Amino acid sequence: MTNFTVLTDEQAAALQAENARLRIGSVRYEKLRKLNAEQFALLYRANINTGIHFDTLVDALGETK
Secondary structure (H helix, E strand, O other): OOEEEEOHHHHHHHHEEEEHHOOOOOOOOOOOHHHHHHHHHHHHHHHHOOOOOOHHHHHHHHOOO
């Protein structure tokens, strides 16, 4: 027997928003994971020196290899 839960539109929207937030975090993690120590240090220093939010700097990174 399978039980299904019917979501309200509000609940479905909340779940979609949470999924979008988690996808963004996953993309950021993958970008950071691929940086070497020197690249990460440069990114960190750019955050400290400019005051630009760290996530904004990570989002601006191109595809790293």
